[in-house]
């Protein structure tokens with residue numbers, strides 16, 4: 368299985384390490400034509416405004432939209448989730464509204480224990496770093512974990528978003544779940 372990790376800015380190296388640990392081939396993606404061989408794609412956390420500008424510069428928007436339309440899965444974490452949400456009005460691939468940096472300053476970065484709907488027996492340590500809040504999710508969105516009554520992991524068809532950083536804690540469950548979405 369070949370996974371592309373969008374490597375414009377942010378925590379892409381950590382995703383590559385995680386996918387490799389899960390037994391997939393993972394490579395950095397920067398150009399539209401590099402997408403076509405990938406069975407799945409991850410858009411990492413970072414600064415969503417910077418990633419968005421670079422996506423435009425590299426001509427990636429249309430390529431990402433047709434990639435998603437082909438049914439291949441996309442994982443977006445933190446800034447990646449913001450970019451996939453309807454709030455940026457850019458990719459608009461999952462019907463959730465994200466509000467940037469909305470946990471406020473006091474807890475702008477923190478660790479919390481959450482429960483994954485597909486793996487409830489063992490708690491998952493979620494690391495939030497200036498995370499967005501998902502304050503609205505459409506009826507076709509399947510919420511798979513919440514924190515303080517707000518969704519933090521959600522899926523709509525082939526799109527999976529997490530507002531935290533599953534690539535930073537060494538727990539492979541979210542990356543393996545994503546790989547299962549391919550097969």
Ligand code: GLN
Nearest residue numbers: 412413414415445446497
């Ligand atoms: N605060 C960032 C943004 O608004 C997201 C932070 C992250 O990806 N860790 O884009």
